[in-house]
Amino acid sequence: MAAARRGGGGDSRAGFRRDAGEPGPAVPQGLIRAARKSGQLNLAGRDLSEGESDSLGLRGRCGGPGVSRRREGDRRIPPPLCAGARPCLSPRGRHAAWSTRLSGLVPANVWRINLDIPEEAHQNLSFGAADRWWEQTDLTKLILASNKLQCLSEDVRLLPALTVLDVHDNQLTSIPSAIGFLENLQKLNVSHNKLKNVPEELTQLSQLKSLLLQHNELIHLPDGFGQLISLEELDLSNNQLATIPSSFAFLTRLVRLNLAHNQLRSLPAEISAMKRLKQLDCTKNQLETIPSELASMASLEQLYLRKNKLQYLPEFPSFKLLKELHVGENQIEVLSAEHLKHLSSLCVLELRDNKLKSLPDEITLLQGLERLDLTNNDISSLPCALGNLPQLKLLALEGNPLRTIRRDMLQKGTQELLKYLRSKIQDDTTSLNEGSPVTAMTLPSESRINIHAITALKVLEYSEKRAAVIPDEIFNAVGSNSVTTVNFSKNQLNEIPKRIVELKESVCDVNLGFNKLSSISLELCVLHKLTHLDIRNNFLTSLPEEMEALIRLQIINLCFNRFKIFPNVLYRIPTLETILLSNNQVGSIDPLQIRKMDKLGTLDLQNNDLLQVPPELGNCINLRTLLLEGNPFRTPRAAILAKGTAAVLEYLKSRIPT
Known part of the structure; x- marks a missing residue:
């Protein structure tokens, strides 16, 4: 009172x-x-x-x-x-x-x-x-969230300097047309309201980067939605949308798009123009097919298609960076080699609650697969080749009528099950030593060559054998076949097998990790089609200058070696997209050379001996992931590192002497 x-x-x-x-x-x-x-x-x-x-x-x-x-x-x-x-x-x-x-x-x-x-x-x-x-400072950030607002005043136009407006969790039924006056607005959060439409004036916000409209009652979007050309994040989930405007084709800077929990029956082919899109969520809609044009979205890393009406898995010939594919709770009956052969980077494949009856042997094409969820399907048997997935940590099989594997074996966990499947690989294989009988003391994985993997999967596999040399029989088994993947990891190799040069016309992925290599031989440098090289956990201190001949190399993993300086030859391989160099002893990097590598998106330098981070590294705007934790430098501080790559680069750029 x-x-x-x-x-x-x-x-x-x-x-x-x-x-x-x-x-x-x-x-x-x-x-x-x-x-x-x-x-x-x-x-x-x-x-x-x-x-x-x-x-x-x-x-x-x-x-x-x-x-x-x-x-x-x-x-x-x-x-x-x-x-x-x-x-x-x-x-x-x-x-x-x-x-x-x-x-x-x-x-x-x-x-x-x-x-x-x-x-x-x-x-x-x-x-x-x-x-x-x-x-006084102009108001740039206004938060009115979690109130009881039924509408916003048209006086919002009196705050033209706003960059952030957050009115989520209210009772708004409309957005005032005055929103169009906020020409500096970069983030607008109107989620968890009662909006039934979006005013055309909102499409005038050319600086808007984040638009959150989830949990409303939207039925349609303005045709001019594509004018929001700066959008990087758009969340339209939990609405009542039945169609998407074709103008979405102009949202070419979009990185994350959430369309989950709507009433979409199809996706417009125009969204394939979103070349930077990394995450697309279409969970719980009415989708029956996926447009083939979606395959051109080469940057996509996460795709969620759960709870739709898909009857088959789409083919994705360009999804080389896709890491997660979620297609559970659909009506998929068949999984074929054509679906899998282009998903080499896949880490998570979720197929639960479908109608699959079997898995193809080509499942071993997914060498990086870490999680495979097959819960509640109609699978009665598993291909033994499944045991050859080296990174698989979780295999979910509950709710399948499996007949060839005892229940007690299923209860022992993923690793025991994979070990059991490897022990059952007998068909279409030939003995390493045909003249020597296989005894009870001989492990099947040591005594046989997987001919099926060579002929059908184009994989030459000889890993986890603790071998000091690769037997000639392994290379002889290749014959005239074209092998694209070589896995000699987890052995005791002191040098790279010289006969690997025989595969130079086809091999593009080589894994020599977890060995005892102290140098790289020139045989590796002539594999001119090589795109992925894994030589982590060895004793390497340098790389030969001849490696600059690897003009297609995109990913190189050098973690857990003994490098004291950043290998100069890497600066001269312009195709590199990912350099993993953590857990070494690197003391410095050249930011001017890094900046010239315009395709480099990931640079991992964790746990090295960097005493300082050059501010000029902030000019390397192509870096999407920069990992620096575990080094002895004092700046940037840990709090800045925790904010992510964009914040680190912005901080470094601010410290460049003028």
Whole structure:
């Protein structure tokens, strides 16, 4: 009540007036003063309301650009205008409005924070140098989340400097057309409201990077949606959308797109123009097919198609970077080699709750697969080749009518099951030593060559044998076949097998990790089609200059070796996209050379001996992942590293001497 009494003497120039008995301002003046200095105002969870029940409307209207004012002694207040709202003129309506108003409104001085003279200035208060109101900072961040707003005032146009506007978790049924005046807006969060449409004016926000509209009641989107050309993140999940505008083709900077939990029956082929898209979520829609044009989205890393009506798995000939594919709870009956042969980077394949009856032997093409979920299908037997997946950590098989594997074996866990499957590989193989009988002491994996893997999968596999040399019989078994993948990892090799040069016309993926190599022989340098080289966990201290002949090399893994300097030859391989050099002893890098590598997106230098990070590294804008943790440098601090690559690069760039 004391606050109410103080409110009765408000100055008429303060932008709004109060009569005795009215509630005090819902926003403390201290917050307003702080916002004038910081440019940020957080009014989340303050029980604010602004809508048709606000018939007293002194603190900002929802439909017009001005602020309604009360004349001295006049208790008849014109109702505010609100899109889709009716004025409350009856006594009962006014009573309801007063009840709502007691919970607090969005005061007009919030919208007019950069226009009106502060209330303190009218009281002739002295201002220190830091408090001079005429030097106030424009409001750039406004948070009105978790209130009871039914609509936003058109006065939002009075905050043109806003870069962040967060009004999620309210009761909004519309967005004011004045939103189009916020030409600097970069992030708009209107999620968890009751929006039924999006105004055309929103499409004028050419600087908008993040638009969150999930959990609303949207039925359609404006045709001009493609004008939001700066968008990097768009969340439209949990709405009622049945179609997507073809103008989505212009959202070429989009990195994350969430369309989950809608009513989409198809995806427009135009979204294939999103060349930078990394994550696409179409979970729980009505999709029956996926457009073939989707295959051209070469940057896609995560694809969610769960809970749809797909009857077959689409073929993805260009998805070489795809790491996660989720297609559970569909009606897929067949999984073929054509579906798998282009998914070499896949780490997670989720196929639960479908109608699969079998798996192809070509499942071993997915050499990087870490998780395979086949729960609740109709699979009666497993291919023994499944045991040759070296990275598989989780194999979920519950709810399948498996007949060839005992239940107690299934209960022993993934690794025991894979070991069992490897022991059963007998068909279409030939003995390493045809003249020597296989005894009870001979492990099947040591005594046989997997001819099927060579002929059908184009994989030459001889790993985990603890062998000091690769037997000639292994190379002899290749014959005239074209082998694309070589896996000699987890042995005790002191040198690279010389006969590997025989595979130079076809091999593109070589794994020599976990051996005892102290140098790289020139035989490896002539594999001119090589795109992926894994030589981690060896004793390497340098790389030969001849490696610059590997003009197609995209990924190289040098982790856990003994490098003390960054291998100079890597600077001269312009095709490199990923360099993994963690857990070595590297003391410095050349940022000018790194910047010239315009395709390099991932650089892992964790746990090395970097005493400083050159600021010029901040100019390497192509880096999407830069890992520096575990080095002895003092700056950037750990708090900055934790914010991610973009924050680290921005920090480094700010420290470049001018």
